[in-house]
Amino acid sequence: MYEPILDALRRGAAAEALSAARAAVAANPQDATAHRLLATAHRMDGDRDAALAAVDAALALTPDDASLHVERAGLLLGGRQLDDAQAALAQAVGLDPNQFPAYVIQGQLALARGDLAEADRVAKLAGRIAPEHPQVAAIEGMVTLRRGDADRALAILSHAAQQAPDDATVRNALGFAYIAKGHFAFAEQTFRKQLETQPEAAALRGLVVDLVRRQGRYAEAADEAATLLEGNPSPGMQRIVGELELQAGRTERALPALKAAFAAMPRDRRTLEALLEAWRRTNDAEDARTTLDAALAAHPLEDALWRARLVAEPFAGEGALAVVERWMEAQPDSIPALQARATIHDAAGETERADEIAYEIVALQPGHSQAELRIIDVLLRTQPDAAVARVRDLIERSQDPEARRMLKQLLGRCLDVAGDFAAAAASWAEVHADVADQRLPLPPLTAAIGELPPLQPLPENAPGVLLLWGPPGSLVERIGITFDLPGSQLRTDRYSMRPPADPLQRYGTAQELLDGRLDGQFLVNQWRAALPAREVHDGQIFDWLVTWDNALLHALRPHLPEAMLLLAVRDPRDMLLSWLAFGSPQRFAFESPTVAARWLAAALVQIADLHEHDWFPHRLLKLDDLVDDPAAMAAAVGAALDTTAPAPATLGPVQFAPGHWRTYAAPLAEAFALLTPVAVRLGYPEN
Secondary structure, three states: OOHHHHHHHHHOOHHHHHHHHHHHHHHOOOOHHHHHHHHHHHHHHOOHHHHHHHHHHHHHHOOOOHHHHHHHHHHHHHOOOHHHHHHHHHHHHHHOOOOHHHHHHHHHHHHHHOOHHHHHHHHHHHHHHOOOOHHHHHHHHHHHHHOOOHHHHHHHHHHHHHHOOOOHHHHHHHHHHHHHOOOHHHHHHHHHHHHHHOOOOHHHHHHHHHHHHHOOOHHHHHHHHHHHHHHOOOHHHHHHHHHHHHHOOOHHHHHHHHHHHHHHOOOOHHHHHHHHHHHHHHOOHHHHHHHHHHHHHHOOOOHHHHHHHHHOOOOOOHHHHHHHHHHHHHOOOOHHHHHHHHHHHHHOOOHHHHHHHHHHHHHHOOOOHHHHHHHHHHHHHHOHHHHHHHHHHHHHHOOOHHHHHHHHHHHHHHHHHHOOHHHHHHHHHHHHHHOHHHOEOOOOOOOOOOOOOOOOOOOOOOOOEEEEEOOOOOOOHHHHHHHOOOOOOEEOHHHOOOOOOOHHHOOOHHHHHHHOOOOHHHHHHHHHHOOHHHOOOOOOEEEEOOOOOHHHHHHHHHHOOOEEEEEEEOOHHHHHHHHHHHOOOOOEOOOOHHHHHHHHHHHHHHHHHHHHHOOOOEEEEEOOOOOOOHHHHHHHHHHHHOOOOOOOOOOOOOOOOOOHHHHHOOOOHHHHHHHHHHHHHOOOOOO
């Protein structure tokens, strides 16, 4: 009696299957199998609710049928009724502990909830029933991937895919493993296979679009996204298409999609930024004005729209001033509007009017950082004592520890201008003591380096290697700024969140070389092996080191003789003062100026020894008169390296003038006494 139903189901004839199943149920309402087949026919017809009702009717007749509970869970999952599905699966497992599909679905549900421990537990239970089943491997692989082991996850899922190449669950998991490893082409191929069986899956197609984009095939990604737009003309999809068209360089095609998205989502920052870029490329300021004015008429309180409207006017011209006047008329107390007005005054040379606006801003928002800094800068020029009082008041009112530390650093500079040098030094010392437990310890320095191996001859055709170092306060970072250009070989990654994993990054390397625990050839090999990960493929590198120790010469003299060492110094007393007042890229910890001076003196003694004995090819660059002059800095560094470098626009905040340390001779007497001998060795006056 079931054959007509089964035959129709095999052929995909949903209407025939429904008719035959309804007839079977009508003929025998107590037949659970007939109700179950009716549920299957409804599901094929796309009527999930009717299918669920038919399964419930079958369960009413055979409540202990575990497989029916699994089927019911599948229908509930399709309707995103996750809790009910979980309950149905639990009931199935309770009735039949060997109900393998129930464990698989439970594992997938646990993954969806982010409960990795539960997914792992359920996968182990399923593995006892079918240890080699690819769907068990799919869960294990996804758990492993979520726990951060992409390599092992990829191995598990690749093996499962070989066993079951057409299993959608396995293929889906494998695709995400490829993404985690950055194998976007393989991931794209995997998800495209998935699309062959799920052509209507918009989310899956969107994932493929993103994978194409991540491979740099922007035009192809835009074309594929356009097909998604046909079925989903939502503002979000229009924005995505517009962004992809921009990345593909097809601005004229991007504009209609972005303007449609903007019309529906005028408050969406991402859409607005993309649209501004499209207008910039087409140089269509008139279209920008018209579109943004229409949006502002409906949303006059949206600061982002006003800022965008300013972009459509010549900087600080009459048109920009008129826009700001309209903005302030719509929002008299808008701080961004006041800031824009101050910018226009500054551009026109009306500094005093811009300064007055800073006071207006802090009246509206006490403690506003940019306005307060401007006011303090004004007071430093006219009333230094008032600047000190204002910063102290801000410190008292601040509740944020990081903000308080920054203000104490600023207080020191205000006290310096006011002439209270002892209080300035104390304020800076307090800041460094406060953060000592949050910073790197001072690197250990070797006391003696023993007999150095011979310096080997320069190898033929060796790639250029430049090693840069300067102690804290030397302002070596300004050499870095000078060479931080597109295409430059300078690598600043030792100061990043992901530094290279080579021996030159480790504390203790110098002592290990002296003790014989580390071989010099091995050190250089490890350094070279890390270069490709630093995007250095030809061996040429300008490597900015975190620290230096002359013991490293035990490795460099015999195994890297082609290197050149560029060492930056200033008067050691000025270096210590700068380290205290302005900090350094190394962010080393010290509890007091004396502790810092003792370490700095030892580091500089090593530089003096290397320079006096010429132990390694090097250039000693004194930066005292260069640190605030970009052109002079570029010229001096270029001369030292026999090259040329364009002068950067700026080198950073203005530093103390050379010799400013003398004003701190009394409060920092103990620290300066430690530095004076090496200062004299480096050619600086004793007093």
